[in-house]
Amino acid sequence: MAADGAADTQLMLGVGLIEKDTNGEVLWVWCYPSTTATLRNLLLRKCCLTDENRLLHPFVFGQYRRTWFYITTVEVPDSSVLKKVTHFSIVLTAKDFNPEKYAAFTRILCRMYLKHGSPVKMMESYIAVLTKGICQSEENGSFLSKDFDARKAYLAGSIKDIVSQFGMETVILHTALMLKKRIVVYHPKIEAVQEFTRTLPALVWHRQDWTILHSYVHLDADELEALQLCTGYIAGFVDSEVSNRSDLYDVFVNLADSEITIAPLAKEAMTMGKLHKEIGHLIVQSAEDPEKSDSQVIQDISLKTKEIFTNLAPFSEVSGDGGKRVLNLEALKQRRFPPATENFLYHLAAAEQMLKI
Numbered sequence: 218m219a220a221d222g223a224a225d226t227q228l229m230l231g232v233g234l235i236e237k238d239t240n241g242e243v244l245w246v247w248c249y250p251s252t253t254a255t256l257r258n259l260l261l262r263k264c265c266l267t268d269e270n271r272l273l274h275p276f277v278f279g280q281y282r283r284t285w286f287y288i289t290t291v292e293v294p295d296s297s298v299l300k301k302v303t304h305f306s307i308v309l310t311a312k313d314f315n316p317e318k319y320a321a322f323t324r325i326l327c328r329m330y331l332k333h334g335s336p337v338k339m340m341e342s343y344i345a346v347l348t349k350g351i352c353q354s355e356e357n358g359s360f361l362s363k364d365f366d367a368r369k370a371y372l373a374g375s376i377k378d379i380v381s382q383f384g385m386e387t388v389i390l391h392t393a394l395m396l397k398k399r400i401v402v403y404h405p406k407i408e409a410v411q412e413f414t415r416t417l418p419a420l421v422w423h424r425q426d427w428t429i430l431h432s433y434v435h436l437d438a439d440e441l442e443a444l445q446l447c448t449g450y451i452a453g454f455v456d457s458e459v460s461n462r463s464d465l466y467d468v469f470v471n472l473a474d475s476e477i478t479i480a481p482l483a484k485e486a487m488t489m490g491k492l493h494k495e496i497g498h499l500i501v502q503s504a505e506d507p508e509k510s511d512s513q514v515i516q517d518i519s520l521k522t523k524e525i526f527t528n529l530a531p532f533s534e535v536s537g538d539g540g541k542r543v544l545n546l547e548a549l550k551q552r553r554f555p556p557a558t559e560n561f562l563y564h565l566a567a568a569e570q571m572l573k574i
Contacts, residue, residue, distance in 0.1 A: 230284060232326070232343045233257075233308040234336055237266045239301050247336045248308075249343065255439065256284070256310070262435055264288050264306040273304070274407055276323075278316045279433030279453075282443045285311050287319035291327050298334035305330065307339070314427040316415070317373060318365030322346065328357040371427065374416025376514045380504035386477050387420075387504075388497035391518070392487055392561070393468045394421045395525075397429075397449030397568040401466035403459050404473050407433060410453035413472055417451050422519040423526075441465065449568075486564045490557020496521055529562055533571055544571045 233248035243266045245257050252260075259281055261267055265274040278287045290306040293299050307323045307330070329338045342352040342360075350362035380387050393400050394417065404410045414432045418424070431452045434440050436459060444452055444465070452465070460469065467483035470476075479487050496518075503509060503517040532549040533542040544566040549559060566572055 227347070228311050228313040229343070229347055230310040230312060231308075232339065233260065233310075234330070234339070235261060235264050235266060235306040235308065236302045237304040239303055241303075243267050246305075249336075249340050252310075256281070259440070260286060260288065260308050260310075262437065263433060264308065265290055266304055266306055276316075276320050277407055277433055278319070278411065280314075280428075280431050281440065283312075283428065285314055285319075287311070287316065287323060289320060289323035289327055291331070293331065297331050299331065313367065314430065315365055315367060315370040316411075317370060318362065321365070322352075322360050325352065325354070325357050325360050329354070332357070371419060371425065372512050372515070374412060374419065374511075376416060376419055376511050376518075377504045379413065379416060380501060380514075382475055383477065384501060385497045387500050388489070388493050389468060389477050389479065389487070390417060390470070391420045391496060391500065392489070392493060393483075394418070394449075394451075395522070395568065396486060396561075396564050398467035398483060398487070399447075399449055399465065400451045400468045400470065401459060401462075402451065402453045402470040402472055403455070403457060404453075404471075405455055405457070407453075407455050409472055410455060413470075414451050414453040419515050420518060421522065422515050423522055436462070486560070488557045488560055490555050490561070492525075492555075492558045492561060496525075525562075525565070529566060529571075532562070533566070536573070542571055543573050 231248060231250055231252055233252065234246045235243060236246045237243045243261065245261060263277060263279060263286060265272060265277070273290060273292065276289050278285065287309045288306050290304060292304050293302050307326045309319050309323055311319060326339045326342060329342065330336070345352040346360060346362060351360065353359040390400065400417065402410055402414050411432045414430060418427050418430055429447070429450050431444060431450055434444060434452045434454055436454070436456050444450060459465065460471065463480050467480050467487070469478045469480065499521050500518055503514045532545050532552065534545050536543045549562060554562065
């Protein structure tokens with residue numbers, strides 16, 4: 218069991234502590250093992266203690282250059298041994314997407330720090346989880362890494378909520394994800410952004426790829442440069458200024474106003490036709506069925522997605538070099554699909570790297 222747990226826990230990369238003192242200064246106090254200046258600055262920016270508006274966000278998460286970060290922030294009660302500190306944040310970095318797992322673990326670390334006022338206990342627990350996948354303590358609660366399955370994290374959001382907000386327009390999001398386009402989501406509240414963005418990859422469940430998720434991005438040069446290295450992504454912002462950055466998106470979701478906009482340059486690839494209408498109806502019908510759970514809705518969409526790939530199969534052939542399947546464009550054109558369907562299948566083949574170079 219220990220070896221089993223350890224394999225799973227080699228996913229953690231580091232733990233850090235940020236404090237806000239009674240003078241209102243925010244400092245990076247401690248970390249284990251060491252971290253880079255770039256990552257430290259990023260985490261200070263993400264932790265709500267450096268925020269002007271002084272709103273406390275108990276838990277935020279995101280990704281930067283394939284490193285996931287999870288930050289839990291608490292206010293220090295008067296009864297604590299920490300006399301010169303008003304608030305602190307515990308930061309965990311890891312290789313995997315699992316907000317529930319790391320929220321549970323950072324909460325335990327917070328309780329330890331409140332009680333002991335020294336990072337030593339936190340480091341002991343961190344090492345215990347890193348090596349054995351478990352940390353147990355009478356008063357602070359126990360944590361077992363293998364209680365938190367990755368698949369559970371993928372299914373934690375609600376597709377039904379997205380469909381109830383956007384209805385038929387959900388098909389725009391589905392199409393954009395299928396074609397590996399760039400989706401930017403804006404809402405002034407980080408919690409709303411995170412809840413919405415984390416659910417979107419489930420619309421393309423066949424890929425089970427949450428590396429496309431960047432749930433908390435600032436309009437900072439370094440972060441945007443990292444984002445633009447990705448082919449397709451889902452990026453969440455709380456700065457309304459992002460709506461003017463059309464260089465960052467193919468599809469813009471204003472979550473606060475329930476509006477979805479397709480950028481002019483993406484319109485051709487995103488042309489909607491009969492097939493999209495079919496998919497849209499299926500999504501809405503499935504999501505509105507009170508008998509169906511979110512995972513059943515995801516399954517329905519996934520079956521429809523498989524059907525689309527089955528449609529594409531007859532027009533692909535094995536290429537001479539290394540046996541990769543490539544699209545036979547002539548065969549696709551001869552089939553005389555409606556223009557929007559043919560266009561979509563062509564762009565889908567491009568997204569799946571099935572075009573002859």
